[in-house]
Amino acid sequence: MDKKYVLSADNVTEIFNDCLFKEGESTDNFVQAEGITNMVGFHPERLEGHREDIKDMLSDLPDDFKVSKGGGMSFLNACDTKDGKQWTGYHQVMEQLFLLGLVIGEVKYLAPRELWEVFPGGMPYYVIKD
Numbered sequence: 001m002d003k004k005y006v007l008s009a010d011n012v013t014e015i016f017n018d019c020l021f022k023e024g025e026s027t028d029n030f031v032q033a034e035g036i037t038n039m040v041g042f043h044p045e046r047l048e049g050h051r052e053d054i055k056d057m058l059s060d061l062p063d064d065f066k067v068s069k070g071g072g073m074s075f076l077n078a079c080d081t082k083d084g085k086q087w088t089g090y091h092q093v094m095e096q097l098f099l100l101g102l103v104i105g106e107v108k109y110l111a112p113r114e115l116w117e118v119f120p121g122g123m124p125y126y127v128i129k130d
Contacts, residue, residue: 005053007060009088016096033103072127
């Protein structure tokens, strides 16, 4: 796909939904990601087809999320772009973006789930490759 996706709730939701299995497709071969509240199995070929789109959208998040800039940041700060504009007000859509990033290996948790309770709001911190 040659279209550059900018970070928006519509783009995240569109790609997330496209990477899910469609009715009637075999789910024997799936790629799994565990988020804050959801565990999702993605269609591997469609996911791979959106790899660059996902990376483009992740690159629009604040630089503090990047490994070489801030070293990671709270999920709660992922509602804004690196330009300080709010791109979504929905945690569900933010989680969708991170689930996509996790499953393609571009995002990691900074601490295991057992330690999230010590972070503000009990939310995980994420770091994005750059």
